[in-house]
Each structure stands twice: as structure tokens, then as C-alpha cells.
Amino acid sequence: MPDPTIRVRIAPSPTGPLHIGTARTALFNFLFARHVGGTFILRIEDTDVARGSEAYERDILEGLDWLGIPWDEGPDPAGGGDVGPFGPYRQMQRLDLYRAAADRLLAADLAYPCFCTPEELAADRAAQEAAKLPPRYVGRCARLTPDERAARLAEGRRPVTRFRVRSGVVGWNDLVRDRIEIDTANLGGDFVILRADGTPLYHFTVVVDDAAMEISHVIRGEDHVGNTPKHILLFEALGHPVPEFAHLPLILNPDGTKMSKRKGQTALDDYRAEGFLREGLVNYLAYLGWSPGTEEDVLPLHEIVARFDLAKVHKGGAKFDRERLEWLNGQWIRRLPPDELIDRLRPFLERAAADGRIDRVPDDEELRALLPIVQERLPTLAAIVDLVGFLWTDTIRADRTTLVPKRWDAATTSEALLAARELLRTHDQVTWEADELEPPLRALAESHGWKAGDLFMAIRVAVTGRTATPPLFDTLVALGPERSLARLDAATEALAEPA
RNA sequence: GCCCUCAUCGUCUAGAGGCCUAGGACGCCACCCUUUCAAGGUGGAGAUCAGGGGUUCGAAUCCCCUUGGGGGCACCA
Numbered sequence: 001m002p003d004p005t006i007r008v009r010i011a012p013s014p015t016g017p018l019h020i021g022t023a024r025t026a027l028f029n030f031l032f033a034r035h036v037g038g039t040f041i042l043r044i045e046d047t048d049v050a051r052g053s054e055a056y057e058r059d060i061l062e063g064l065d066w067l068g069i070p071w072d073e074g075p076d077p078a079g080g081g082d083v084g085p086f087g088p089y090r091q092m093q094r095l096d097l098y099r100a101a102a103d104r105l106l107a108a109d110l111a112y113p114c115f116c117t118p119e120e121l122a123a124d125r126a127a128q129e130a131a132k133l134p135p136r137y138v139g140r141c142a143r144l145t146p147d148e149r150a151a152r153l154a155e156g157r158r159p160v161t162r163f164r165v166r167s168g169v170v171g172w173n174d175l176v177r178d179r180i181e182i183d184t185a186n187l188g189g190d191f192v193i194l195r196a197d198g199t200p201l202y203h204f205t206v207v208v209d210d211a212a213m214e215i216s217h218v219i220r221g222e223d224h225v226g227n228t229p230k231h232i233l234l235f236e237a238l239g240h241p242v243p244e245f246a247h248l249p250l251i252l253n254p255d256g257t258k259m260s261k262r263k264g265q266t267a268l269d270d271y272r273a274e275g276f277l278r279e280g281l282v283n284y285l286a287y288l289g290w291s292p293g294t295e296e297d298v299l300p301l302h303e304i305v306a307r308f309d310l311a312k313v314h315k316g317g318a319k320f321d322r323e324r325l326e327w328l329n330g331q332w333i334r335r336l337p338p339d340e341l342i343d344r345l346r347p348f349l350e351r352a353a354a355d356g357r358i359d360r361v362p363d364d365e366e367l368r369a370l371l372p373i374v375q376e377r378l379p380t381l382a383a384i385v386d387l388v389g390f391l392w393t394d395t396i397r398a399d400r401t402t403l404v405p406k407r408w409d410a411a412t413t414s415e416a417l418l419a420a421r422e423l424l425r426t427h428d429q430v431t432w433e434a435d436e437l438e439p440p441l442r443a444l445a446e447s448h449g450w451k452a453g454d455l456f457m458a459i460r461v462a463v464t465g466r467t468a469t470p471p472l473f474d475t476l477v478a479l480g481p482e483r484s485l486a487r488l489d490a491a492t493e494a495l496a497e498p499a
Numbered sequence: 500g501c502c503c504u505c506a507u508c509g510u511c512u513a514g515a516g517g518c519c520u521a522g523g524a525c526g527c528c529a530c531c532c533u534u535u536c537a538a539g540g541u542g543g544a545g546a547u548c549a550g551g552g553g554u555u556c557g558a559a560u561c562c563c564c565u566u567g568g569g570g571g572c573a574c575c576a
Contacts, residue, residue, distance in 0.1 A: 013576045048575055118574075125573095134501040135572060160574055177504075186502040188572055195574045202576045208545065225503060226571040249505085249569095256568065284511090287524095291512055293522050314505095314512090321510050323523045334538080354548090376538040438534090456534040468536040 006038025008217045010064075010071070011206065013045040014056035017267040018063035020320075021221065021251050021259055024285045028248055029219045030069040031286065031308040040212060042074030044090040063268045068278045068301065073213075086213040091205050098137040098200035101208045101238060102161050102193060110237045111193060113159035115152045136467055137162070137189030161194035163204070163234065170229035173245035175217070176313045185264040191230060203230050205275075208406045211240040216225045219246045222317070223258065246310050249289040250317040264320060275348055275381025277336075280329035288318040298331045328485075330340070333378050341375060342367045345384055352385040358392040370478060373470040388470065391478055396465035398491055405457045412450075413458050414495045419444055420459055429481050435475035441473075462491035 010026035012018070026042075033040040042064065046052050065077040073084025082089050091098075125135050127362050142164070144152075150361035152159070171181035193204035200208075210218060210231075218231075225247050235242045253263035260266065271281060282301055292299065292307040299307075333341070342364055350356045362370075370388065375386055390396050402411045423444055429438065445455040456472050463484055469475055 011576090015576070045576065051575070114574095121574085129500080131500045136501095180503070182503065186572075188502095192574050197574090199574090201574070206576090221570090222504080223570055224576095227576095247504095254510090260569070286510065289511095293513065295513080297511095297524055316505050318512090319510060321525070324511060327525055330538085373537095377536070379537095442534090451534095453534050460535065466535090470536075472534060492501080 002037040004039070005126045006033065006036050006216050007041060007214055008033050008038060008213055008219055009041035011043045011045050011209075012060050013048060014053060014060055015048055015051040015058055017269055018060045018267050019268070020268055020271070020285070023063065023067060023268050023281075024251060024288060025219070025221055025248060026064055027067070027069055027282060027285050028290075028313070030071075031305055032217065032219060032246075032310055033072075034305040035308045038216070039072045040069075041084065041086070041215070042071035042089065043200070043209060043213070044075060045373050046090055046092050047200055047202070049092070049199075059269065063272070066272065066278060067268070067282060069282070089210065091200075094205075094209065095199065097212065098194070098205060098208050099198060102200070102204070105163065105193075105237055106161065108237075109164070110163050111163045111167065111191075112142060112144070113149060114162045114190075114192070115144075115159045116140055117156050134186070135188060137191070137378045139189060139395075140433070142190060147453060158196040160192045160196050162190040162236070163230075165190050165230075165233060170227065170232050172232060172245055173244070174225075175219075175244055176249075177247055179227075179317055180225065180228070182226070184229060184233070192232075203227065203234065206232040207231050207240075210243060211235060213240055215243050217244045217246060219248065222247045222250050240267065246313070249314050251288055252317045254319060256317070258317075260318060265320065265322075273382070275378075275383060276325065276329050277332045277344070277381070279335075280325065280332040283332065284325045284328050285491045288320070289314045298328065298335075301377045332466070333381070334376055336375075338368055338371050341371060345381055348381050348384060353387065353392075356415060357385055358389050359394045360392050362392060366478075373474045373478075377470060388475075388478070390464045390466070390469075395490075396463075398461055398465040398487075398488065398494060400495060400497075402465075402467060403458070403461050403491055403495060405454045405461075407451070408454055408458070412494050415494055416448070416450060416455050416458050417462055417488055417492050417495070419448070420455065421492070422486060424476075424481065425485055425486070427481070432477060432481050434471070434477050437473045437476055459488070464489040 008029045010029050012022050012026075030040050032038070042061075044057055044060075046057065061075060061077045064071070073086060074089045077081055088094060102111060106113075120140070121137075124138050128135050141159075141162070149159075165184050165187050167184055169181050169183050171179060174180050192201055194200055195349060209215075226368055228245055229245075232242050250449070251259045253259050255263065265271065268281075279300065282305070283299055286299075286304045286308075287297075289312045290308070292304070293312060294307075296303075336344070345367065346361075349358070349361045353361045370391075374384065374387055378384060393404065400410065404410050406417075420441065423440055424437075427440065441455065442452050442461075445452040457467065460472050460475070461467060463479055464475060479487070
């Protein structure tokens with residue numbers, strides 16, 4: 001049952017690649033909207049021209065799109081025109097709206113021009129700091145007469161526009177944190193809403209846009225709690241009903257501070273590049289600060305939507321736990337249908353080939369045959385190369401020390417490898433299958449008095465170059481008789497070389 | 500300095516006065532399975548519910564204080 005009165009938004013600023021925290025906030029907005037049948041809007045807050053870039057905007061749209069949390073209104077991720085009746089959805093295309101809103105505030109004397117110079121403001125702040133007072137605008141220009149303003153204008157000084165902060169207490173019933181009240185005396189004085197060049201600042205654009213776009217619920221990070229009174233004041237000054245607010249707990253670094261690039265991996269793109277699935281990421285992110293209250297850990301998006309409830313969102317922050325993310329991702333990889341897994345693995349193989357980490361890319365058929373032995377061994381998609389990259393590499397390097405099993409010496413290893421090679425060479429190639437390869441090799445070990453495990457380990461390292469691999473006989477099958485024999489030869493040669 | 504705010508195993512969490520001698524999951528340890536590595540199964544260690552006061556027949560759950568943590572105080576968003 002769609003509810004047109006419920007409208008939420010994610011409003012990222014393109015000043016960096018899509019942040020995992022932004023993705024989480026977007027997800028919670030999406031979950032809330034879908035759960036109640038509301039509308040999920042994406043708005044680009046690009047008024048910080050100095051730090052923003054179009055490349056970042058693309059990264060954000062692409063990342064959100066990839067995550068699988070589609071917005072109902074906003075820029076078209078494919079690069080087309082905006083979608084939705086409240087556009088445009090990029091703030092730099094809405095400048096006249098802010099200008100008009102500011103004019104209304106100016107006309108009602110709810111805002112005023114301020115001619116203070118950056119130097120004056122810096123001096124004020126320094127003085128306040130020295131006196132151990134909280135920083136705040138002193139109000140030098142708050143009560144300028146028309147003549148004084150005209151005089152300054154005549155000097156060629158360009159004023160910023162400041163919003164008059166009224167005295168009193170502003171409060172709201174936060175949907176996750178309950179009642180919050182803040183005395184406006186602690187807001188830092190009258191704040192700037194328009195720069196001298198007329199471009200608007202954050203606090204002003206959010207409110208003008210949230211009002212214009214009829215946003216009913218503002219769901220954002222806890223770091224915005226202190227901004228909320230300013231926004232409420234602005235809504236009131238603009239004569240617009242104040243929306244509901246819900247402040248989400250922050251995602252934290254391992255040391256408990258707000259997640260940052262310095263102390264953690266924050267770009268969604270980096271997780272994507274490592275081969276984390278959207279399903280795993282979404283599942284994990286949804287469980288940071290929220291839980292369905294049941295004992296289900298692996299939950300698909302539509303189930304999360306069905307169970308989501310803002311009232312059950314936590315108040316305290318949650319540390320980002322990569323181990324748990326990896327486990328969850330593995331769960332999702334194991335749940336992927338074969339064809340789907342193959343499709344998702346492909347880009348990672350192509351990338352590995354481009355980087356020279358493997359020499360060729362397997363086709364779908366080869367990959368499909370491999371899935372039974374790799375699917376349960378992948379914590380991430382990118383791990384495929386590490387796991388079985390030796391299958392697509394022309395030459396492997398197996399050094400002498402790893403070639404010789406723990407309980408063996410080089411001579412025994414050579415002897416065993418030679419015997420195994422001979423056995424495999426004469427093995428019927430039509431029955432080059434795991435079930436057919438195992439018995440004769442076991443018999444070989446027994447006849448020489450070797451432990452089967454030692455023999456298998458020697459062969460494993462000889463044909464793969466590593467001690468940890470998928471099951472040996474499946475590996476030999478994937479390798480094929482020709483390459484298996486060649487690698488056994490190369491290994492014996494390596495052992496024969498003087499150390 | 501000021502304002503706001505949070506507080507259950509190492510981590511993510513269940514818990515909305517008696518069901519809690521606090522449950523699950525990740526991680527860790529052991530065992531089983533086993534040719535290695537995983538996956539899977541079983542079991543285990545791990546939280547005097549930050550501390551102290553109340554309220555109550557009864558508190559992890561309600562109130563107060565303390566402590567500790569976090570967030571915020573821009574012509575950034």
C-alpha cells in the first residue's frame with residue numbers, strides 16, 4: 001500500500017568516492033521507504049564546488065545503483081535526465097530557489113547581510129578560544145542600520161547572508177533517540193546561509209530542498225544531531241512544516257571513533273573491487289545498528305525490508321567488523337546459483353589476466369566444472385585467483401623447500417614424484433576423473449610404505465605450487481593429464497638442481 | 500571550553516520488571532569429517548549486563564549520580 005505522504009532522501013555530496021557510511025544511510029532510508037510504501041529520493045548536494053567533482057558524483061550514483069537500492073526520484077544512474085516531479089535533483093541547478101528563499105528571509109528581517117571580513121571572524125574566534133568560550137558569531141552586523149549597510153555596500157564590500165537565530169529552546173522527538181532539546185544559545189550565533197557570491201551553504205540548501213521536495217522523514221547520521229535545531233529554525237522561518245527526524249548511530253573504526261579513511265577502508269568501491277557481493281554488503285550494513293530481533297543472520301534484502309523498523313535502530317555506534325563481513329559474504333557466495341556466480345567471477349578473472357596474475361581466462365564451461373570445489377572456498381570473488389589461479393598460469397613456481405613434505409627428504413620426494421608421474425602417464429586418459437585417479441595413487445603409496453597424505457602433498461605442491469588447494473584429484477582433473485605430467489616433470493627437475 | 504549523546508561477551512547483537520544461573524552470530528579453542536585448505540557438524544572458553552545509589556516482593560530492563568566513550572560547535576557537507 002503506497003503512501004505518497006512518506007518521502008525520504010539520501011543527499012550525498014560529491015566530494016569523495018561513495019562512503020560506506022553514506023551507503024548505509026542510503027540503505028536505511030531505502031528500507032524505511034520500502035517498508036512503509038513511501039518514496040526514496042536521491043539528491044546531489046554539489047554546492048561545494050571547490051571540493052566536488054563530477055567523477056565523484058558518477059562514483060556515488062554508480063555505487064548506489066550497484067548496491068541494488070534504487071531511488072524513485074533523482075538523477076538517472078544511466079546518465080539520462082532527472083526522474084521525478086520535484087527536480088532538478090542537483091543543488092547547483094536549484095540556485096534560484098535558494099536565492100528566492102533567502103530574499104524572503106531578508107525581506108522579513110529573519111536574515112541580514114553581514115559584512116564581517118574573514119580576518120575579523122578569525123580574530124573573534126581566537127579571542128573566544130583564549131577566553132575558553134565556545135566559538136560563536138558575535139553579531140557585529142546583526143543590527144546595522146540601512147545607512148550603515150548602504151555605506152558598506154558603497155565601499156564595494158560584498159556581504160554574506162546570515163540567518164537570525166532566535167533565543168529559546170528547540171526540540172524534536174527523534175524517531176530513534178526520543179526527545180532531544182537544545183538551547184539555541186549553543187548554536188554558535190547567527191549562521192551564514194549564503195556566501196558573498198550568492199551561493200548557498202549546506203544548512204540552507206537542505207532545508208529549502210527538503211521543504212520543496214516535501215520530505216517527510218529526515219533519516220541521517222548521528223553527526224547531524226547538532227545541526228537539527230538550525231534546520232528546524234529554518235523550516236519555521238520558511239513557513240514549512242518540520243519533518244520527522246531519525247538519527248542513525250555511526251559506523252565506527254576499530255578504536256571507536258567515527259569511521260574514517262585514515263583508520264579504515266571507507267570507499268564502497270574498494271569493497272566491491274575485493275569481490276564483496278552486494279547481497280553480503282547490504283546484509284552486513286543493515287545489521288550495523290539494527291537487528292530483526294530474531295536469530296536469522298543471513299537475510300535477503302526483501303526480507304530485511306519486511307522486518308525493518310526505525311524504532312528498533314540502536315542509539316550507540318557500531319564498530320565495523322571486517323571478519324563478520326567476510327563470513328557473511330561467504331554465506332552469500334555459497335547461495336549464488338552457478339550461472340550467477342560465473343557471471344560475477346568473470347570481471348575478476350579478466351582483471352587478473354590484465355594485471356598478468358594469470359595467463360588466460362577460463363570459459364564458462366571450465367568455470368562451471370570448477371564450481372563444486374571452489375564455491376565453498378571463496379570468502380570473496382577476487383579470492384578465486386588466489387585459490388585456483390595456478391590453473392590458468394603457464395608456469396608455476398614450486399621451490400624445493402615447499403616441494404618436500406614435512407616428514408620427507410628430497411630423495412624420497414623425487415622418487416615419489418617420478419613414480420606418480422609414471423602411474424599417471426600410463427593412466428587411461430578417458431577415465432581421467434577424480435574417482436579413477438585416487439585408488440591407484442593410494443595403492444602406490446601403500447606399496448612403497450608412504451603415507452598417502454605425504455604422497456598427495458608432494459603431488460599437490462608439484463602441480464599447484466602451493467600447500468593449500470582444493471581437493472587434489474579434482475585439481476588434477478581440472479589441470480588435465482598433459483599439464484599435470486609437465487608440472488610433475490618440472491618439479492623433479494627443480495629437486496634435482498643443486499640447492 | 501561549551502552543547503548533544505551513548506553504555507549487554509574481543510566484535511555485531513537478543514533482551515522493552517519476573518521466561519536471564521543473560522540467548523544467537525563472527526572470531527578463538529577442541530573434537531568429528533578429511534589427502535591439504537575450506538565448507539559442514541558437535542562441544543568449549545568468553546559479559547559480576549561500566550560503577551554506585553535508589554524505586555520494587557523482584558531490575559540488564561525504571562529513576563538519579565559518577566565514570567568512560569562518541570558526535571558536534573566553518574563563507575565543508
